[in-house]
Amino acid sequence: MIYFILMLSITIMAIAIGVCAWRLVKGPSLPDRVAALDTIGINLLAMVAVLSVFLQTQAFIEIILLIGILSFIGTTAFARYIEKGVVLEHGNDQDYR
């Protein structure tokens, strides 16, 4: 019963990731694609959590933190690129409002 519920949850999350990938391919503007990529990262994190419950191991919990941090840094860099055109720049940040 529990294994059936866990497999059902993993399947639903995989379908959700597929739908987000469709938005990632189609999305008319660049912020659409970035939001879809962020949602894919969040769903992947939840899938790793369900997988570590399913396999009854604690070896994947660091991967949850790693995916969370990398997804946050990646989305922040993409947002900065969309807004200003650069990610890293020289000089001070006085004109960034």
Place this chain on the structure above:
Amino acid sequence: MEMIKTTGELLFALLILMGALLSAVSAIGLIRLPDVYLRSHAAAKSATLGVLCVLVGAFLYFAFFQDHISAKLLLGIVFVFMTAPLTAHLTGRAAYRSGVPHWDRRIQDDLKEVLEKEQVIPATSEEEVPQEQR
């Protein structure tokens, strides 16, 4: 003790299933809503609640059945709860300031007057953007 085990099992299974269903709702909102801002709203709120439900379910599983209070999982819960709305806000702000067109049935835009007063965006930049979305 057996009853506690059964109740805990049912509780974390229901939490994980609810999180998966919330992720599915978020994905449906991501393909059905008409606008970047509405899609970002769907992706942020529903996916954050879904992943929090899944992580709390996994935490309850490790606490009940393996006698292991996972501090790393708690740290992941706090981190996702802090950063997921923040990234949605960053993408929405970048979309607004780079002039992504709105939904054509939008009725109110309070941020535009403030930004025009600050001279961040020019006064008629929004109407010049071609409508390439539905």
